[in-house]
Amino acid sequence: MLFLAVFCGFLAEYQLEHKIEKDRAKEYARMMKEDLVKDTLQLNSFMANKDRLRKIEERLARIFMKDKDSVNFGDFYFVWGWGANLDVYIPNDVTYSQMKNSGSLRYFKNTALLGKLAMYDWEIKRFTESNHKMMGLFGGMESRHYAEFIIDINLFGRKHGYDVDTSKSVKSAGFDFRMWDLGGIVLSNIRNILNSYNDYQYPRLKQIVSEAILLLNKAYHLE
DSSP: OHHHHHHHHHHHHHHHHHHHHHHHHHHHHHHHHHHHHHHHHHHHHHHHHHHHHHHHHHHHHHHHTSOGGGOBHHHHHHHTTOOOOOOOOOOOOHHHHHHHHHTGGGGOOOHHHHHHHHHHHHHHHHHHHHHHHHHHHHHSHHHHHHHHHHHHHHHHHHHHOTTSOTTSBTTTTTOOOTTHHHHHHHHHHHHHHHHHIIIIIHHHHHHHHHHHHHHHHHHHTOO
């Protein structure tokens, strides 16, 4: 009888611990999903913004390719008011980082989910590297000169007004082209990073996030 009582106590304790782990796993899953849903919304916004910015950059690049004598006020109309977008994507990985650092990922028994979250973690690290490149690029002296150059274009345009003949050469109007070639180089570097974001990193991370949400929903019956 004593053995049976001890054994039953052991089973009860095991069942309680099992229930606690299941409850913790579901709570972590709910928190994880909330983070990933926020990631999805942010990714959609960033993909749209970066795509819009890339189109602006491509149009600006065509202006830089023109002969300086042929750059006119019609080209400058496009540049007026244009500025560089310095924002970077910051992932919502609070729950995953907390679980990884505390060893709580053990609560997730679904190997497919764990594999997807590992891919998510890897892609986030790649984003961190790209963000550092982006901020390093904009923080460099050449980019500061480039920003000043764009400001010069805007100031020059405002000085002459919007009623000026659009076919008139800005060179003949006295625009200083000393920073023009450097502007083209910096713009090329910006475009390379933007292309990496839009063509590969954003879509891939968005796909991984979507698949992780589906696995969380299925494994833990989340809505």
